[in-house]
Amino acid sequence: MKRKLASIALTGALLIGTIGCTSAETNSKNTKTAMTSKTTTSASNSGTKATNTKTTSNTSTSNNTTTSSNIQELVANGMFSNKDKEVGYDAKQAKTIKLENKSITISQEGTYILSGSISNGQVIVDAPDTAKIRIILNGVNINNDTSAAIYVKKADKVFLTTAKGTTNTLSNKKEFVNTTTEEINAVIYSKEDITLNGQGTLNINAVYGNGVVSKDDLVITSGTYNINAANHGLRGKDSVKIADGIINVTAKKDAIHGENNDDATKGYVYIGGGKLNLKSESDAIDTTSILQVDGGQITITATDDAMHSEDRLIIKDGTINILQSEEGIEGKRVDIKGGTINLKSNDDGINATSGSTTQTTSADNSTTNNNNTTTKTQNTNNKNAKQNTSQEKMPEMNGQRPPKMNGQRPPEMNGQQPP
Template sequence: MRLKTVKILSAATMAVLLSASIAGCSRAQSGGESAEAAQAAVTQSASAPSASEPSAATSTTSTTAASGAASATGTTKLDSSTLFSDRDLAQTADLTAAAQVKLESGKDVTIDAEGVYVLSGDATDATVIVEAPDDAKVQLVLDGVSIVNADAPAIYVKTADKVFVTATDSANRMEVTGAYAADGETNLDAVIFSRADLTLNGTGTLDIVSKEGNGISSKDDLKITGGVYNIQTAADALEANDAILIDDGTVTIDAGKDALHSENEEDATLGYIYIKGGTLNIAAGDDGIQGTSLVQIDGGTIDIAKSEEGIEANYILINDGQIKLYANDDGINAAQKASGDVAIDVNGGTIDVTVGSGDTDAFDSNGDLYVNGGTIKVTAPTSSFDADGTAQLNGGDVTVNGEKITEMPVSRMGGGGGGGGRGGMRR
C-alpha cells in the first residue's frame, strides 16, 4: 500500500486568490509567473472562483429520458436542447483566477472548494481528489499531465455538484496498472471515478489505460463535448449510472467488456445513451454501445469494428449519423431491459451492419421494428430483420446482401430473413 501525503486545498484568502490570478496558466495561457510560483500559492490555499454555470436548482440540463416528442412506438425521445449547458460546450476554461497545481509523486491533492484548477506535471501514485460541497462546480484543467497509479484512480470525485475535466492543447495520460483498492464501502473501479456529474471537453488529448477495470465511470451523468480520447480497458471504457451524452470529440476505444455502458437499476427513465456528434472508433469484447432504457443517435460517426452485439437497449432510436458496425451476435438489438416499449426506430442516417454466422440478426427487436428513412446496408448470413411485434419498412434505401428491398424480410425468433427477398412480414 502506498504512503500518501495529502495536500489539502482549502478556502482562499483574497491575497492568495490574487496571487493565483496573476500566476495564470503555464501552457494554457501565455505570460504570468512560472508554474513553481503558482504552485506555491496553491499550496497555501487553492480555492478559486469558478466560471459561470447555472446552479443545481436552476440548471436546464436535466437528463430525464421521458422528454420530447413521441416516436412511432409511443416511447418518448430526448429533447437535445436541454442536455448540454454552455459550460459543457465551452472547450476552453476561464483562467482569470485559476489556481495552479503541480503534481508530485506519492502525494494526493484534495480540492475542497468550487473553482478552476490547472493541473500539470508527471506523478506516480498520486490521486486528484475532489471533495467539495454538494453545490460546487469544479473545473480541472489538464495542462500536460501524466499520472500512473498502482491501485487508485487518477481522478476521484467524492462530492461536488459537477466536475469538468478540460484538456488544454496538450498531451495527457492516466493509467492504473493493477486492481483498484476500495475506499471504505465505495468500490473504485476506474481511472477517472466520479460520484457527481462529469463533463470531459477541451482541445487536447487524454490517453487512459485501465489494466483491471473501467476507463471513466460516473455515478451520475457522463458527458463528452470535445477533445481526443484514447481509452484501453479490461472492463468498460465509458460507464455511467444515469446517462452517457456525447456532443463532439474523438473517442477511440479498445475495451475488454462494453465500450459504452449506461445502466440504472432504480430509475427506468435513466441508464440511457445519447449521441449528437463526434467520432467513436470502437473495439469491444462485449457490446459496443449498451444502454438500459434508451440509445438515441442524432448524428456523429460511429465505427464499431468488433463487438458481440453492436448497439443494445430497451429502445433504440436512430435519427441521423454515420454508423458502421460488425457484431458476432446481433447488430442492433432492442431487448426488455427496463419498463416501456421495446422497439427499434430508424428515421435517418447511413447504417452499415455486418453480423457473423449462426443464430444472429442484423436488426433484432423483441418488440416492434420500424424503418422510416435512412440508407441501410445489411450483410447477414442468417437473418437481416427479426421482430417479435410489428415490423414495417416505411421508407429509406435498404439493401440486404447486395439486393435492394422494398418490403421487410422479417423473421420470427431468429432465422429465415437473411436473403434479399420477401420474408414473412406480419401485417
C-alpha cells in the first residue's frame, strides 16, 4: 500500500489543503462522494455541497516531476461480444452428458449440456485452438480434491453457461497437486479466454487456491455467482471484465485480481454493470493495469485497499459503497467523473500515488457531496525531502541594506510608504 501523491481528478469542486506542498483542487459535477476516515480534510466554498468537511492533509512530497500514466481509458463499446452475452442454446443441436462420478474430456467444438455429479474428478477441455466451446451447467456438482473441477487446457474460447433456474456447485478439498508443468491453482482454471454467463446460480468453493483463474480474458456477463476462496476470488491475466450479473465473493486475498507482468496494457479490470458484493482480507479489487468502473452497484468490505490500481483508476458511473478499508481508492492516477461513492477508510480516502509532486486534473459533469470527508497523502520515498510552503519567512536584514538587484539598490524610503 503506497502513500505517495501524484494526481487526482475528483468529482466536485473540493479543495484539499496540504501541509508542505501545493494545495489540490478538484472540479466535477453529478457525482456524490461521502468519505469517512481518521485524518482531517479541508474543503473549499465552491459550488459543491460540502457539509462539515475539513481537511488537514499530512502530506510530504518531493520536487520530482510526476510521470503520468500512458494507459488510455477503456472503450466500453465492443468490450463484450454477442456470444459473451448469449445465454440461449438449441438443446437439439447440443450433446447431453450425464456425469457419473468420473472425469470427462471435451475435445471438439460444440455445445455440451452437463448434469450429474463427480465426487473427485474434473471436466477437461482439450480441443483445437480454433474451437469455440459452450458448456451448459444444468445442475452439476463437481469436486476435485487436488486439481481444478473444470480445466480448460486448450481451445479458442470457452463459454460456461448456467441453465435457467439451476444451482451448480464446483469445489476442491485439498491442496493442489500438479502433475504437469502447468500450475493449476483454481476451481475453474483456464489457459484460454473464458466467459461465465447464464440464468442460474454457480457456487464455487475453493478451500485451497483461487476461485476462477484465466490466463487470458475472464469475462462475466450474467448469472449469479457465490465464490468463497482461500486465495483470490476472480483472477485474469489479460483482463477481468464484468458486464452484469450478481457476484458475491469472499476471499482470503483479493476478491478480484488482474495481473500481467509482461504487458502493462493488460491485466486490467473493467466493471460496466452488475451487483457485486466483495469481501476480502486483502484488496477487494486490485490490478497492475487500469481499473475502470462504468456502472453497477459495488459493495466492499476490505482489510486493505477497497480499490487499488498500480496505474490508472477511473470511475465514470455506478454506486460504490465501501463499508470498510484501510485505504479506499488508490491508483497512480485517479479520475472520478461520475457515480455515487460512500467510503470509509482507516487511512487515505482517495489517494493518487506515484512518488512525485501533487497534481490535479478536472472532471466534467459531476458534483461532489462530501460529508465529513477525510483525505491523507504521504510520499514514503521522500521522508527527508524539504517541504515547500506557500509562506516562506523572509531573512532578517539586521539593519543592513538589501543586496543589489541588477546592479541597483532599491530606493531609500525614509519612512515613506511606497508609491
